[in-house]
Amino acid sequence: MIRTRLTELCGIEHPIVGGAMAHLSDARLVGAISEAGGLGVLASANYKTAQEFRQELRRIRQFTTRPYAVNLNLFPMMRPIDNMEYLDVLCEEGCTVVETSGHELPPELTQAVKARGLVWIHKCVLPRHAQRAQRLGADAVTVVGYENGGATGRWDIGTMVLVPAVVQAVDIPVIGGGGVVDGRGLAALLALGAEGAIMGSRFVLAEDCAIHDNVRQMLCDASVTDTMLVMRAIGATHRVIANEAARRLAEIEARPDAGLEDVLPFVLGEKSREVYFDGNVDAGMCYISQAVGLMSSVRPAAAIVQESVAQAEAILGRLSGR
Numbered sequence: 001m002i003r004t005r006l007t008e009l010c011g012i013e014h015p016i017v018g019g020a021m022a023h024l025s026d027a028r029l030v031g032a033i034s035e036a037g038g039l040g041v042l043a044s045a046n047y048k049t050a051q052e053f054r055q056e057l058r059r060i061r062q063f064t065t066r067p068y069a070v071n072l073n074l075f076p077m078m079r080p081i082d083n084m085e086y087l088d089v090l091c092e093e094g095c096t097v098v099e100t101s102g103h104e105l106p107p108e109l110t111q112a113v114k115a116r117g118l119v120w121i122h123k124c125v126l127p128r129h130a131q132r133a134q135r136l137g138a139d140a141v142t143v144v145g146y147e148n149g150g151a152t153g154r155w156d157i158g159t160m161v162l163v164p165a166v167v168q169a170v171d172i173p174v175i176g177g178g179g180v181v182d183g184r185g186l187a188a189l190l191a192l193g194a195e196g197a198i199m200g201s202r203f204v205l206a207e208d209c210a211i212h213d214n215v216r217q218m219l220c221d222a223s224v225t226d227t228m229l230v231m232r233a234i235g236a237t238h239r240v241i242a243n244e245a246a247r248r249l250a251e252i253e254a255r256p257d258a259g260l261e262d263v264l265p266f267v268l269g270e271k272s273r274e275v276y277f278d279g280n281v282d283a284g285m286c287y288i289s290q291a292v293g294l295m296s297s298v299r300p301a302a303a304i305v306q307e308s309v310a311q312a313e314a315i316l317g318r319l320s321g322r
């Protein structure tokens, strides 16, 4: 068993967080990660209405009675949702952990999270953002290095530097990630002072993640050089698999006059859904970590959690025995 302040705080068995993933983190995946003793995180922005969101939270209970978290997205959205309303819903449905992500922290939201006695984890990109969240009462912070799948921020700081920098900057527990897909990564993060590891990309290749077999094959075959960065031209850099759509987008972004209207058609959520669920692997953006090159099998989410912990324990035991 690896016990940390994070496992105590959230009431979970293992210090592994399943990163919220647009389109992919549904009740089944979240429930499977939590049932295995990790902390599944539902991406609330996937649900257009509070009613749909509530139904998905109820569906999580078909898979687990253990704690899970909900991500509330504070970044600008094409289709904004009412986070205060969603906060009421998640409390009513018995969720105990909230993860916020974004630069702005609206005081009415953070105060409401605290007033309801929820565990509050804030996901951010820099030590000073982590310090601000700590001042506002966050119970833990999450940071992911530039290796990660999805949004990379604009600073391009790798996990090896970012995690200890944030650990040094705050007293609350730090969840680190970016490029972590197994127990080697988990052990490394603990060595850096983190008290939990967030894994997103590894759970894309979980049996419990509803993606098309074509995507599974593409990701199993990919190497560490098969990702690229897109959307830098519009200040929203993301790491994706280097498919046809990403390469075409990169060409367009290389033009000096490239703007939002040029980028948008490539990054629409429906295009990503076409990739993930229809298996049309070149249709749009497929967000994934550099560590895609370290993953070559589809495994149950429970096995990913348990094998990662067992491997980390073995590594830590071996190193302490030296």
Ligand SMILES: Cc1cc2nc3c(=O)[nH]c(=O)nc-3n(C[C@H](O)[C@H](O)[C@H](O)COP(=O)(O)O)c2cc1C
Pocket: 018, 019, 020, 021, 022, 024, 043, 071, 101, 123, 144, 147, 148, 149, 150, 151, 177, 178, 179, 180, 198, 199, 200, 201, 202, 204, 286, 287, 288, 289, 290, 291
């Ligand atoms: C397919 C995919 C979608 C993601 N969507 C979101 C999201 O909607 N919100 C968010 O905060 N992070 C999102 N992330 C980031 C993850 O929550 C997590 O921080 C990241 O995957 C960790 O790095 P890794 O991919 O190297 O494991 C996404 C990641 C992936 C791979």
